[in-house]
Amino acid sequence: MNIRSQIAMVFHLDKCIGCHTCSIACKNIWTDRKGAEYMWWNNVETKPGTGYPTKWEDQETYKGGWEKNGDTVSLKGTGKFKGLKNIFHNPYMPVLDDYYEPWTYKYQDLFTAPEGDDQPIARPVSLVTGEPIEIKSGPNWDDDLGGSPDFARKDVNMEKLTPEQEAMFQLERMTFHYLPRICNHCLNPACVASCPSGALYKRGEDGVVLINQERCRAWRMCVTACPYKKSYYNWHTGKSEKCVLCYPRLESGQAPACFHSCVGRIRYLGVLLYDADKIEAVASCKEEELVDRHIDIYVDPFDPAVIEAATANGIAMxxxxxxxxxxxxKFVKLWKLALPLHPEYRTLPNLFYVPALLPGMASVQDGIYNSTTKSLWGGIDTTRLPMKYLASLFSAGNTEKVADVLKKLMAVRMHRRGVTVGDLKADEISQAMKETNLSGNTADEIFRLTSLATFDDRFVIPPAHREESIEMLENTADVKGNTGFGFKETPARGL
Ligand code: SF4
Ligand code: SF4
Incomplete structure (x- = not known):
């Protein structure tokens, strides 16, 4: 066992109200600068939808992430030889049109316009050229299904749906959920492995992935390599940038700004211990095993053998x-309620999502809209957001995984309704609890952490231990042969 610690995250999608407060909190702190105008380290998408940058999930176009290569993995679009070939022209890079041309408004015109019959207006001007522009896209252009079905139909996850499931575009069936996204601070980060300058690194003590601005040489391989498109190029400084998980805040015991400001309280943050020796085997396992083996990599922090191995590796008590x-x-490992976004990219992300139950709950049966509790169990295949769609997002296509989570969420609701309202039959509730393997106490705990959690329950931030740090995964990709598992070679922490 080679135990390491990682700051990991859960976003509970049923609670997200799509207010974008998180995005603005991040923007105000980190990317309200020249060259960073188009960057949204935190963005919130509507699903189904094309997202930001447009169709970022289309790895045929962007070639992000890893592909399985026998018993190991290799970068899809960059790396030693592929990167060299594209060094002067990288065809897999998103361009400004894929993000959007950032703009502001000529607010001054509101004050200086000559008196007249019409209300003065502030025309939009490009933040790149300073010229007036006609706005044609933005970072959340298809918010709340705006422009659907045009945008929603182009959602990459739709490609895997059968024609019958196109029925979800019937007006009375349409539904959506929000998908807030930040960098996943992955265990097998493609961005780190792709950098020819060794500028990206993973912090030893908490797994936060950062870009050393001094070492960045603007190759932009990380922009291509990150399948989530969470590494961005600053055209003004000539360096790449990404979410830093507000590490200065973490080091002083504060939650990252997007977590702290989250109106829906959907965000949870805490330490996960994991076995770094398993990373290569898990990243290269069969697609259908990816979710289970990924979750298996995290270990029980109460297990004495784990505590001993962690201490031997220099992890503070x-x-x-x-x-x-x-x-x-609790969400990821104990209750198995949270799933990774697009595990098939094989970066082993450390941000997990509790899928939204609400769009699933209401279903259409015999042409009748039905949102009673019982309909989910019977109609899990007829939910308004098809299970195949959710599985394409959260479980590499395994519909059972998503269905299991939704059933558990439903069982918790049924149990709580039994406690507080009492209008459900006791045998129905106990059947639901039995099928989902939940005890009353666990269901109560899930309910409490979902609905009544305080700041301290949601964010459990360890004291900073920069003094013991080593930087993991530096210089791994091109020096040691096109993989991201370099920290086997690094010394134990604290040595
Ligand atoms: S999500 Fe973050 S850590 Fe993972 S590959 Fe992308 S930029 Fe790197
Ligand atoms: S602040 Fe929270 S609730 Fe609002 S959009 Fe962001 S994640 Fe969702």
Missing amino acids: STIEAAQKSPVY
């Missing part, structure tokens, strides 16, 4: 204690 209280550990 305060970090281990934080891992024991981690809400992320």
